Amino acid sequence: MTHTWRIRTVTDAARARIAVARLAAAHGVPTVARARLAAALSGQLRQCLTKGGVWVLTLDGPGSPAGAGTLHATVVPAPGAGAAGRAPWTVTVPCPEPGRVSDAGPVTEEPADLSEALLGADEDTAAVLDKLAEQEELVAFHREELHQTNQGVLALHAELDAAGRAQREAFAAERRAREEAENARRRLTFLADASAVLNASLNHDEIVRRLPELLVPRYAHHVDVWLFDQEDDRYRPTSHPRAAVHAARTGRPQYAAGRPGGLPGVDDQPPSALDPGRPLLCIPLLTRRAPLGVLTLSPPGERWDPDDAVMLLELARRAGTAIDNARRFEHNRDIAETLQRALLTDLPATPGLSLAARYLPATHGLNIGGDWYDAFRQRDGGLITVVGDVTGHGLHAAVMMSQLRTALRAYAVDGDSPGRLLTRLHGYLRHLQPDLFATAVIARFHPDGRTLTWAAAGHPPPVLRLPDGRVRTLDAKPGAMLGIPLKQDIGDHTERLPPGSTLALYTDGLVERRARGIDPGIERLAAALGSFGSAELDADLEDSADRILRPLLSDSERDDDVCLLLCHLRG
Structure with a gap:
């Protein structure tokens, strides 16, 4: 409508x-x-x-x-x-x-109608205002929700930012810790390798020479080694910094520079007058008794890292111990070698019989063992030859070898046979040194010059070359090692020797090698002895001894002493 x-x-x-x-x-x-x-x-x-x-x-x-x-x-x-x-x-x-x-x-x-219409309009307006109030409340509610949401977002952003910073700090701390661990591993590896190098040598001059090679240029620009009792040592500088002298007197490390170094366990000193612009770290080389020198270093850069300085202090302590051990070893070696050389007497001159002996110390260790040889006459004109080996090395083995040698000469005065002599040495060693053992072989050339009596106690068998070039190993039943807790009577064995025969007595250091055992070595000795002619042996037994040793000792490293005694019946 x-x-x-x-x-x-x-x-x-x-x-x-x-x-x-x-x-x-x-x-x-x-x-x-x-x-x-x-x-x-x-x-x-x-x-x-x-x-x-x-x-x-x-x-x-x-x-x-x-x-x-x-x-x-x-x-x-x-x-x-x-x-x-x-x-x-x-x-x-x-x-x-x-x-x-x-x-x-x-x-x-009519006014009534108009008034009623006006009131109706006011009712509509009131309804609209009510709706508007509801909407305002709803808007206020949503505004509050939005505000709370914004606050939550801001808080979340703050937490995420804090978590990000914490994560970055954790990553940085982890990176620093990894770098510190790597640096510590590097220092420990260097210290272990350097210690192995220093302790590998028993020559103190070699240790002093290796120190600069180890430290330059990684941990030092320059290295000086000052040993107190070697004023003419080529490694000693012409003059010493004041800090080095102070370190020698106090036994404490000193750092000489224009400003404090802050190094742990190190005293600060004014800069050296010898070189004011260069920092110096002077570390005493300590031993159990007293300082034996001072190690003076200049840094590879402006200064040392404190952890590097601690590592250098430890390396100097180990170097001092290594030098002291090397000097002790050299001292004991000199004493033992002097004693042993004094005991290896000259061989006697015997008509119709040539003798040649060789003794070579081991190339490892103290170089002095218990190997010995001897030859002397008995009252009836017979000649006793002996080669023996006392277990162990060093001064103690050399002293025990001298006692056995002296006891053997004393027992031989009575004219006993080789087996009887070894039996008496066995009893002597059991009572003198129950924890020490020895091996020996004794050969007696009778006055007639044609008969050989021999006996062995735990020792490699003698090797006999006949005039026709044939070689025999005298491996008749030997006695047991001297000094073992067992009573034994060692028997004699007799051989007839035609002129031109040669007998070789030796110790196991000549023929035994760890990788091959002793039997191949005895075979090589027999082959070397059989390669000579009787005329060569008659002409120069000394040269023959050297020529026998040369192929048997072609390897330069020996773990044991070598002793060889050649006895040749001239034709």
Whole structure:
């Protein structure tokens, strides 16, 4: 249905607005939409009244073709009002309940009707305000939620930032810890390798020479080694810094530089007058008794890292111990070698019999063992030859060897046979040194010059070369090692010797090698002895001894002493 109102005055406008509002309410238009329609219509009608003239308000309801399911309001100038050509004003609102009513009733100009319409408009406005209040509350609620969300996001960002900083700090700390661990591993590896190098040698000059090679240029720019009891040592500088002298007197490390070094366990000193612009670290080389020297270092850069300085102090302590051990070893070696050389007497001259002896110390260890040889005459004119080996090395073995040698000479005065002599030496050693053992072989050349009696106790067998070049190993049953806790009577063995025969007595250091055992070595000795002719042995037995040793000792490293005694019956 279509409704039309002509608007000329304010009263016409009020009546039309009231009618439209009633029709909208009758058709079920919601309060907010109805208030919006009324407000828009009131504004347009106010403009029309301001412009003047007659205006026509048309409202098409849900039943009209133009307003199916809606209310459609149009305001246009009345025909002939002089406002033709103006665009119409329109507004449309939906009708949830179209067709409820066809007419809202007439609107009069009575004050009661107008007042009622005004109150109805106020009710719509109040409803709109209530809706607005609800929306404001909802907006305030969502604003608070948004604020709380923003605060949570800000807190989360702060936590993420703090976690990021903590992670970066943890990564940095881990990197520093890894670098420190790597540096510590590098220092420990260097210290272990350097200690192995220093302790590998028993020559103190070699240790002093290796120290600069180990430290330059990684941990020092320059190294000086000052040993107190070697004023002519080539490694000693011409003059010593004051800090080095102070370190020698106090036994404490000293650091001489223009500013304190802050090195742990090191005393600070003024810069050296010899070189004021170069820092110096002077470390005493300590031993169990007293300092034996001072190690003076200059840094590879401006100064040392404190951890590097601690490592250098430990290296100097180990170097001092290594030098002291080397000197002790050299001292004991010299004593033992002097004693042993003194005991290896000259061989006696015997008609018809040539003797040649060789003694070579081991190339490892103290170089002095218990190997010995001897040859002397008995009262009846017979000649006793002996080669023996006392277990162990060093001064103690050399002393025990001298005692056995002396005891053997004393027992031989009575004219005992080789087996009887070894039996008596066995008893002597058991009572003298129950924990010491020895091996020996004794050969007695009878006065007739054609008979050989020999006996062995735990010793490698003698090797006999006959005049025709054949070689025999005299391996008849020997006695056990001397000094073992066992009573034994060692037997004699006798051989007839034609002129031109050669007998070789030796110790196991000549023929025994760890990788091959002793039997291949005895075979090589027999082959070397059989390669000579009788004329060569008659002419120069000394040269023959050297030529026998040469192929047997082709390897330069020996773990044991070597002793060889050749006895040749001249043809």
